[in-house]
Amino acid sequence: MSAGEKAKAKTEQAQGKAQEALGRATGDDRMEAQGQATKGKGDAREAKEKTKDAFKH
Template sequence: MSAGEKAKAKTEQAQGKAKEAVGRATGDERVEAEGQATKSKGDAREAKEKTKDAFKH
């Protein structure tokens, strides 16, 4: 995984988790859903990078 993409994936995952927690704590379903979406985006980015790494070696 390139370091930049890995960091971006981890950042998206952390932001998503935080936003999801805030949404859950405040009872705001929209914010919670946005957090889940952001986290999923980070998960997908990480999976893409791992797949690219697997084919490099």
């Protein structure tokens, strides 16, 4: 997995978790949903990179 893409995936996951927690704490359903979406985007990016690595070796 390229270092840049890995870092981007981890950043998206962390931002999503934080946004989701903030939304849950404040009762803001929209912010919570946006956090889940951002976290999911990071998870998908990480899965894509892992799949690419699996076929390299």
